[in-house]
Amino acid sequence: MKRALLNQVVGLGLVVVLYQVQQWVGYSMVFTEELPSLMTFAQHMLVFLAVEEIGFFYSHWAFHHERFYKPFHKFHHEFKAPIAMACVYAHPLEHIVANLLPLLLGPILVHGHVIELWAWLTIGILSTINGHSGYQMPGFPDAFTHDYHHEAFNYNFGALGICDWLHGTAGKSRKAKMAMGIVDKKEK
Numbered sequence: 001m002k003r004a005l006l007n008q009v010v011g012l013g014l015v016v017v018l019y020q021v022q023q024w025v026g027y028s029m030v031f032t033e034e035l036p037s038l039m040t041f042a043q044h045m046l047v048f049l050a051v052e053e054i055g056f057f058y059s060h061w062a063f064h065h066e067r068f069y070k071p072f073h074k075f076h077h078e079f080k081a082p083i084a085m086a087c088v089y090a091h092p093l094e095h096i097v098a099n100l101l102p103l104l105l106g107p108i109l110v111h112g113h114v115i116e117l118w119a120w121l122t123i124g125i126l127s128t129i130n131g132h133s134g135y136q137m138p139g140f141p142d143a144f145t146h147d148y149h150h151e152a153f154n155y156n157f158g159a160l161g162i163c164d165w166l167h168g169t170a171g172k173s174r175k176a177k178m179a180m181g182i183v184d185k186k187e188k
Contacts, residue, residue, distance in 0.1 A: 003088075003091075010095055010096065011088075029111070030111065030112065031114050041116060044106075044107075044110050044116050045123075047106050047109070047110050048106030048116075049106075049160070050106075051102065052103055053158055053160045053162050054102075055101060056103075056157075056158060056159045057157050057158035057164065058163070059101075061167075063098055064153070064154070072093055073090070073094055075089060075091055076089055076090045076094070080151065083132060084132050084133045087132040103120075107120055126140065127141060127159070131143055131145075134147060141159065141161070155169055155171025156169065156170065
């Protein structure tokens, strides 16, 4: 619980630092009354999604490397059957590098409108909670896929599974395997 609370403070600190840096270099979010068009909004969401998938996959994959796993990522894997709080139960460095930066870089890179940032953060946070809840919320990636990551360790590193598919690390969830009848009797 303390680690999850610490990461909330770390996240707030990172947002303040990123905001100050953006102000200093003259590059910040758009804060106008005029909202982006639906086409711009959709295009930006696709960019955010791509940045999240790439950033989260490679940082998460790196934290599974033997050099980084024990000092940084092992905390998160203490949950073999994840619960929603496990999404922020991580080492603060991992929380910044793997959880927050991939989520925030898309909106920063496209110089998006603040409403796009708020919508994206809502989607990202709900998706992360869903992925660690053991339940499936409609319209979000399969929660059981991330459950399988916690069981099998070397599969399903990404948020969407696109990079996992490209790198051959996509693994089916235990529940999906059981539904298809391909689970080992030992696993049942």
